[in-house]
Amino acid sequence: MKKVYVLLFISMAFVLSAQNYRAIYELKFKPNKDKDSVITDYYALDLFPKLEKTSFYNHSYYKNDSIMKALFEKADRNGGVDIDSNSLPKAKYPLVYIKENGKKYSFKTIDGDSYKFSDEIKMTWKVLKDSKKIKNWNCQKAETEYSGRKWIAWFTTDLLFPEGPYKFSGLPGLIVEISDEKNDFHFALEAIYKNAEKVYLPSAYEKSIVVDKSKYEKALSNYIKDPGVKLRQGTMVDESGNQFQIAGGFSKDFIDQAVAERCKKMKEFNNLLD
Numbered sequence: 001m002k003k004v005y006v007l008l009f010i011s012m013a014f015v016l017s018a019q020n021y022r023a024i025y026e027l028k029f030k031p032n033k034d035k036d037s038v039i040t041d042y043y044a045l046d047l048f049p050k051l052e053k054t055s056f057y058n059h060s061y062y063k064n065d066s067i068m069k070a071l072f073e074k075a076d077r078n079g080g081v082d083i084d085s086n087s088l089p090k091a092k093y094p095l096v097y098i099k100e101n102g103k104k105y106s107f108k109t110i111d112g113d114s115y116k117f118s119d120e121i122k123m124t125w126k127v128l129k130d131s132k133k134i135k136n137w138n139c140q141k142a143e144t145e146y147s148g149r150k151w152i153a154w155f156t157t158d159l160l161f162p163e164g165p166y167k168f169s170g171l172p173g174l175i176v177e178i179s180d181e182k183n184d185f186h187f188a189l190e191a192i193y194k195n196a197e198k199v200y201l202p203s204a205y206e207k208s209i210v211v212d213k214s215k216y217e218k219a220l221s222n223y224i225k226d227p228g229v230k231l232r233q234g235t236m237v238d239e240s241g242n243q244f245q246i247a248g249g250f251s252k253d254f255i256d257q258a259v260a261e262r263c264k265k266m267k268e269f270n271n272l273l274d
Contacts, residue, residue, distance in 0.1 A: 021047045022195035023174065024059060025165045029093060029185045033271040041092040043187075046195060047161055053100040053199065054163055058091035061202035095166050095273070096205060104167075107205045108216060110223050111230055112237035115216045116208035121146070123170045125153075134176050137189075142171055147274035153178040159192065166273070185273055204241050224266065228259040 023045040028038050044062060046055040096107035097119070106119035123144045130141035137156040144151050146167070153164065157173040164175025165187040179186035211219075223229075230237060234249035250258075 020049070020195045020197075021161070021192055022197075023047065023192040024190045026188045026190050027093065027165070027185065028188075029273070030271055031093075031269045033184070039092050042190070043095065043165060045163060045165060046197075046200060047163060048199060049161075051100070051199070052102070054098070054169075055200060056095065056097045056166055057200075057202050058094055058096070060091050061096075061204060062200065064090075065203050093273075096202065097166055098201070099169075106213075107202075107208055108220075109204065109241050110216075110219050111227065112235075112241050112243045113219075114205045114208040114241070115219065116205070116210050117213045117216050119167075119213060121167045123168060125171055127171070134189075137176050139176050140173075144168075149180040149182075149184075151178055151180050184271055227262040227266070228255050231255045231258055 025043045025045060027041050027043060029041075030037065031039055042059040044055075044057060044059045048054065094109060098105050098107070103118060104120050105116055108115050108117075123146065126143045128141040128143065132139055132141075132154070134154060134156075137158050139154040139156045142153045142155060144153070151168070153168065153171065153175050154177045155164070155171040155173040155175045159174035160172075161174045162171055163169045164171070164178060168175055168178055168187075174189070174192070175187070176189045177187065230243075231250055232255060234246050236244045236246055236250075238244070
């Protein structure tokens, strides 16, 4: 009987490894560590076992790119189309992390410029005996520490992928839920299904500047010190990261107001995951 279970386990692992999957995660997070307000966003985790590749990104990027592709195809047929960028889905907390060819990369944007840098993270897990059922998945508890926080995860060997949301991976099954001890960040698996699509990278990151992590951190530090550099150069960046050069530039009053709004937003969004 034990041999039968082992064979079933191996067979299941083989079947899963031969197919591509997309997992959808919900994230509830507190953007401000001094307030209780919670924001919800959704992410996709694409699993390509044969390619030994995973892609984690905001699901709104995928929706946005799909809408834009359909609109451009319509424009080609009809000779033009109106696009209201304000109606397009937007990432509330951009997180993009990709593993490929045995390496791990983070993708970040600063004032319309996107960056790609090596970001090797290895989680050290403590697997516990606690177990419970979440939806239809039999789950087991595990703990780790990352970015100054203690994290509690529930993973399932019903889905034999050693992966999870964002940078969380390395357990003997897919992570179904994970949250930090204060519950400032809570990821929950909403669905998983077979994915017949090709490897996807959000269009916002297709032209990313490849840098060392230290150079990205310096660029971020410079932006925090002075978020008005591009405005003074006459460049406007919309919420989707698109850049527009404005003839004649902007008035000093406009720049001062925009910089004040950006500083206020950064001050309010002070509870970062990492």
